[in-house]
Amino acid sequence: MKLGDKISVPKSGKFAYDFTVSGSIADFIGKTSEKHVLEKNRPFTLPPNQFILAQTLEIVGLPTNEGVSHLAARIERKSSLARCGLLVHFTAPTVHPGWMGPLTLEITNLSKTSMNLHYGMPIAQLIIEEVRGRIFENLSQFQGQSTPEGD
Amino acid sequence: MEKWLNCEISTGQFTGEFAVSGELFDNSGFSLFAQKEDLGFPKGKEPDENNSVHGTIRVTPLETKKDLVLVELPRPTLENGRSITVRTEQIKENPK
Numbered sequence: 001m002k003l004g005d006k007i008s009v010p011k012s013g014k015f016a017y018d019f020t021v022s023g024s025i026a027d028f029i030g031k032t033s034e035k036h037v038l039e040k041n042r043p044f045t046l047p048p049n050q051f052i053l054a055q056t057l058e059i060v061g062l063p064t065n066e067g068v069s070h071l072a073a074r075i076e077r078k079s080s081l082a083r084c085g086l087l088v089h090f091t092a093p094t095v096h097p098g099w100m101g102p103l104t105l106e107i108t109n110l111s112k113t114s115m116n117l118h119y120g121m122p123i124a125q126l127i128i129e130e131v132r133g134r135i136f137e138n139l140s141q142f143q144g145q146s147t148p149e150g151d
Numbered sequence: 152m153e154k155w156l157n158c159e160i161s162t163g164q165f166t167g168e169f170a171v172s173g174e175l176f177d178n179s180g181f182s183l184f185a186q187k188e189d190l191g192f193p194k195g196k197e198p199d200e201n202n203s204v205h206g207t208i209r210v211t212p213l214e215t216k217k218d219l220v221l222v223e224l225p226r227p228t229l230e231n232g233r234s235i236t237v238r239t240e241q242i243k244e245n246p247k
Contacts, residue, residue: 008164023172023180025229027203030163030170030184037166053164101186 001075002057003123004102007036007044009052043116046086046109055102057120062099070097070131075105075124085111088124097131155191155207155243156222161198169198171208176219176236181228189225191246207246215239 011032019025033053038044046052062071073095077088087108095103105124109115117123158173163184171190172182191207198204210222218239227233 006165006167019229022230023174023182026163026170026182026184027159027161027172029229030161031200033164035162035164035166055165 001103001122001124001126003038003117003119003121004055004057005038005119006055007038007052007117008054009034009036038117038119040119043118046107046115046117048109048112048114051106051108054105054107054117054123056105056124057102059102060095060099060126062095062097064098072097072129072131074127074129075103076127078122078125081123084115085109086115095126152212153209154212154222155246156210156237157241157243158206158208159203160190160192160206161203162200173208174237174241176238181230181235183224183226183228185226193247207243209246210242212242
């Protein structure tokens with residue numbers, strides 16, 4: 001998979017992420033991120049120990065059609081980049097059936113030197129797997145409950 | 152069958168992506184990042200760095216009971232999963 005043109009750099013500041021404060025997390029993360037757009041001949045230079053988010057150039061679609069076997073996928077690193085200390089994901093590699101969109105990459109430079117990230121450069125690989133049996137959908141919150149509120 | 156859920160839209164982490172926040176049936180909050188094509192903007196006006204907008208997000212109703220409806224969002228919430236329960240009054244037929 002190739003690197004897309006969208007980069008997001010977390011800002012630093014006197015704040016802390018609080019993931020228990022429901023309803024405003026995405027807004028807060030959005031406001032504390034700097035958006036960059038890569039241009040073809042102008043790479044983004046990632047300093048040592050810096051973490052950014054990026055997106056793949058490709059859009060991945062894993063449709064779930066009734067009666068057809070389903071597909072899931074995993075993002076995996078490229079060994080050539082890993083050897084130099086470039087991590088492209090460190091958690092949540094699974095792309096679930098039903099996903100449609102570009103994939104978000106959690107990029108970290110673990111080396112002692114800066115790295116240039118170019119739009120369109122090979123950045124990751126996608127392992128596609130067949131899902132057998134029925135896909136587990138979220139159980140209805142109303143199942144087995146006697147009140148509309150879900151009790 | 153798609154419907155649209157009232158929400159607050161602000162800028163996301165990437166261009167073309169937006170941060171969405173809204174209310175569950177019990178007035179607690181949810182938030183997620185969504186793509187532009189899954190959102191409805193009032194009079195086509197998008198949020199900027201300093202201002203959010205009241206808009207809608209595309210949802211798929213899964214189950215209805217009295218005045219509550221379980222809907223599926225286009226992406227998982229940051230709090231917990233992709234399905235949420237809202238009040239039927241929060242749902243609209245079209246994005247505007």
